[in-house]
Amino acid sequence: MFDKILIANRGEIACRVIMTARKMGVRTVAVYSDADAQSQHVSLADEAVHIGPSPVAESYLQADRIIQAALDTGAQAIHPGYGFLSENPDFVRKVGAAGLTFIGPPASAIDAMGLKDAAKSLMVEAGVPVVPGYQGSNQDPVFLAAEADKIGYPILIKARAGGGGKGMRLVEKPADFETEFEAAQREGQSSFGDPICLIEKYIAQPRHVEIQVFGDQHGNVVHLFERDCSLQRRYQKVIEEAPAPDMPPAVRAAMGQAAVEAAKAIGYVGAGTVEFIADGSDGLKEGGFWFMEMNTRLQVEHPVTEAITGLDLVALQLRVAAGDALPFCQDDLSIDGWAFEARIYAEDVPKGFLPAIGTLNHLAFPAGTTFETGSVRIDSGIRSGDDISPFYDPMIAKVIVHGPDRRTALKMLTAALAQCHVGGATTNIAFLSALSKHAGFQAGNVDTNLIARDLDGLIDTTAPADHIIAAASVLSLGLVPTETGDPWQSLANWRHWSNATYTSRTVHDAEVISRKIEPLSEGRFVVCNGDTSRTIGIIHKAGTQYTLDLDGVQSTLDLVVQGRSIFAFQDGRSFSFEIPDPLAGHSEGADGGDNVFAPMPGMVTIVSAKPGQSVTEGDSLFVLEAMKMEHALRAPRDGIVAEVLVQPGMQVVDGDLLLQMEPEDE
Template identity: 55%
Template sequence: MFAKILIANRGEIACRVAATARKMGVKTVAVYSEADANAKHVAVCDEAVLIGPAPAKESYLRGDKIIEVALATGAQAIHPGYGFLSENSDFADACAKAGLVFIGPPASAIRAMGSKSAAKSLMDKARVPLVPGYHGDNQDADFLQTQADKIGYPVLLKASAGGGGKGMRVIEKSIDFKAALASCKREAISSFGDDKVLAEKYLSRPRHIEIQVFADSRGNCVYLFERDCSVQRRHQKVLEEAPAPGMTAERRAAMGAAAVAAAKAVGYVGAGTVEFIANQDGSFYFMEMNTRLQVEHPVTEMITGTDLVEWQLRVAAGEPLPQSQAELRIHGHAIEARVYAENPEKGFLPAIGTLHHNRAPQAVSFELGGGAAAPAAVRIDSGVREGDTISPFYDPMIAKLIVWGKDRQEALARMAQALSEYQIVGVASNIAFLKRLIESQAFSSAALDTGLIERNQDSLFPPAALASLPQLALAAVALIRSEQAALNPNHGHAGDPWLGAYGWRMNSTLHRQLGFADEVNSYAVTVAYLTDGWRIAVGDQQATAQLVERHGVDLGIKLGDHMVRGTVKRDGDALHVFSGGQHVVLKYNDPMAHAGEVEAEGGRLTAPMPGKVVAVLVAKAQEVKKGDPLVIMEAMKMEHTIAAPRDGVVEDILYAVGDQVADGAPLLAFKAA
């Protein structure tokens, strides 16, 4: 076994590898960019070395620098995690040349599967079923459009060197092909340095099912069953589960055998995933092979009682696979939810900011019985802590929330409960959306396919609900108590009723109105200060409130005859109220705090987040219609189109293609018609 390994990655996978290495007595070296100087993965490793500036191409993608650090620190091996250099065959070759073990497959296997088109040709020769499509080298736009017309719409364009949903477009009509191709190629060259694409028939209601394979250097190869990753947005996975609902033993064996055959065909060693697109009738087609550990590997670990990172280290050190195919069993059901800093209601736009409050559900352990390993019923894999910043430079994942249950029904209930306990303040998150998704009829009934989210827009994105009296009461009490606590009793005025902020009045009662607002509604909360609490009224609802307990941001109030508990975290003018599994954000309208402010200048369309301008689609003085695309930005390796909010005229263009822009920067001046 290795004495020391270098982890050539960041975030939760770097923390995950470090934890397993520590368990095995292996020391770890972290590399980090200037943006990650205080990151969690830096803190949990035994050593850490600065590798370069924040942009990945100047730090985490600098294979030469990473190898230099590995040699200088005495590491014998490099674990690439996933993303960055994990599927870079040249980096794997460079490691071997430097005398370092690359903890992954041979460079030849990466090359064989790294190109989607080449991999499909290889699978065709191995008689693995393929989706109809064009996987050749001719990238002429007219030729590709002709091929797409032959395949028949809808057609899926996919970056040949891609992954993670980047460089993918679904095209419904031939007239839209050229624009989608240009956008797909821009995203592909930015993300992977290669703009080659392939075109395939887009199946209308397919399931995305992948098989976890593992091979050692002694010729052994097994499959650790399947994961269903059908629930996606922007072709990126949102929920993953194992085993796949409705999977028969015969179909599992067939897909497992095909995946093992695919791995053996390229001389595979280590952890890999063979991905299939499956029809509702049970037929399946090879899609691609990811020559690395997958983000969703924890669900496989939970149902098999294995540690796949430990398997990686052992196999890379020359040891045989820890288990044979006959020894592997499925125990229960596991689901993983990807908690992202993003705004689902705004097209899943990534978000940046500081995690001012980050409270994850408590991990829960249990015994499987029957000699199997004991995973946690609730597990959190995260690379960030409270106080950390989600930057624009990397993937905005906050954590992976993984749960286990003895069956799917128990796993669903446990996931819903865990999501109701998850609290994040400082950045927008998808937690509420995930909870709606888990509880939706479509997901809970296992009516799964890759179009589930788009097909259930109405139930997954319901109109904003009014804040309830208990939520408003919690916000009001928390605000009042924070005002009272702000007065320092050591100033010598502790006995002065006029300076106590407790609402004392001689022969009268203080009535005060607090103004709150969410994104849709405004609330006037009238508070009457009583001797032992308050009377709180909102519209025609009212109740007395008494503070019963308070521990930091957690408080309990008796509201009328009911006990209400919650967490209220203030972030600037916003009060985040978590109670009863719900999260509402109430902006406090403090007239004193905003006295003298003026409305910001209008008429300018602004950048939704920091990024780069990749296309300007209009000219100065051009007339446009509502919804017309104006500017395309790239942020976090995803393209975002800024469209005209209404009919009007472009008065000025403020940035050119290639310019970097800050969050909120005006991109162009616009005059409504």
């Protein structure tokens, strides 16, 4: 076994590898960029080496610097995590040339599976079923459009080097082919340095089922059963589960064997995932699944496989890389219970899952294990006070639950999500909570279109309830009794002639909320909104949890005050209220109907608008690249463009003014 390894990654996966290595007595070296100098993975590692500025191209993709850091610190092996250099065969070759061990597959296996077109051809030779499509070298749009016509719409365009939904476009009619093809090429070039695309038939009711495989250096390959990753948005996974619902044993055996054959065909070593698309229109069948791609690395969702098998996949990676044989054969493996994983992201779901940034002033998760299997497990590389920056993936944490059966595990997931409290950035927790309660998902009727099909019902944009506003208003004035035991606290609002009256002002979703507050007695207040009065009482307070009584109706609410921010959490939903600074100046914002603002930090890649141009509401004006994904910014109304304030290649931040339109006629 190795004495010391370097982790060529950051965040949650770096922490995950460090914790397993620590249990095995293996010392660890972290690498970090400027933005990550104070990150959790840096503090957990035995040593840490600075490798460059914040952008990934100048730090985490700098193979030579990472290898030199390993040599300088005496590390014997490099674990790539996932993303970044994990599936870069040139990096693997450089690691070997430096006399170090790459904890993962050989470069030849990554080469074989790195390009989707070549991988499909190889799978055909190995007898693994593949989706009908075109994966040749001809990239002429006219030729590919003709191939799409032969396949039949709808079709998928995929960047051959893509992954995580990047460089992937669904095309439903021939008129959209050229535009979507160009977009897929741009994303492929931007994210992977390769614009070449393939096309394939789109399965109308698809299930995304993947098989975890593991191989050693002695020719042994096994599968560790399946994960269902059908709950996706924009081709990125949201909630994963293992095993897959309604999986017949015969289909599991056939899919597992196909995955093993795929791994053997390329001499695979280490942890990998063979991904299949299955036709879910009439249940899973032996002839109804097809190879999509192979991820030649550990997957983000690997904890659900660990939960149902009882294995530590990172520990297995280290042992196999050190030359050990797998300590089991296929017949030794079995499925125990059911597991779910939900990914908590800093993102604005109602605005189309736009990535969000911010400082996580408050962070609280349910009690459970960390980076190892338990009934509730939380894997995170983020701590309270950390920033979500525009440079990296905005994942905050993974919530993993393990129960005896699917129904129980899903209830555990709903309960765990309700206890995840994040303040300081917009998150998808409410969306995940709603998804965990979705009737179709609860029944196991999953496919990759479920979220898009039922999105409106999964997004709750209702305003905070009266008891939440009343409680936040009282807290904004500091009127809630403290737990100090000070006898004078109960008299803080007493007046000889009458009760004191205060005015509370908070801001929620850019709207000023004003309430008159009249204390009645310790912990009881009258809250007035115009001519409407409500009486709120704080019955009990334990930590951040408040038991409230609003006009005789009791409820429980979690409330946190951080500086001039108040965060309220209830039933998986969160609300933030800002307390205006009375000494700060006020400014009037521009009319949103006459302007287009950047909804997030990113780089402007395309500018379609020109001064004097007539546009129709919904016309594409700009393309903004953020988090390696392209986002079209559209005209807010019909009108004429007055001024364009950006050009291609410019970096913008959230709220930057990009375009002004001529005012509408009175």
